[in-house]
Amino acid sequence: MVDIEISPGKRARTAYSFDDxxxxxxxxxxxxxxxxxxxxxxxxxxxxx
Structure with a gap:
């Protein structure tokens, strides 16, 4: 998975649902x-x- 940097020190990952x-x-x-x-x-x- 690819992490996305939101701000310095904050990271997020893409989430998927069953619709995806x-x-x-x-x-x-x-x-x-x-x-x-x-x-x-x-x-x-x-x-x-």
Whole structure:
């Protein structure tokens, strides 16, 4: 990230919200058998809620 100097000794960073970020769909369709939405933290695995 780039810091912007506001005044001597004061700096600021650019912030982004969800409105600034977009997710574009893929042109290629994925088969459900090829994709996994499981996730894990350490030894704990989580599947589809």
């Amino acid at each position: 970020i977009s997710i574009a769909p893929s042109r290629r369709t994925r088969e459900p058998s090829e994709v996994s939405i499981n996730w894990q933290i350490d030894a704990y695995s989580f599947g589809l809620p």
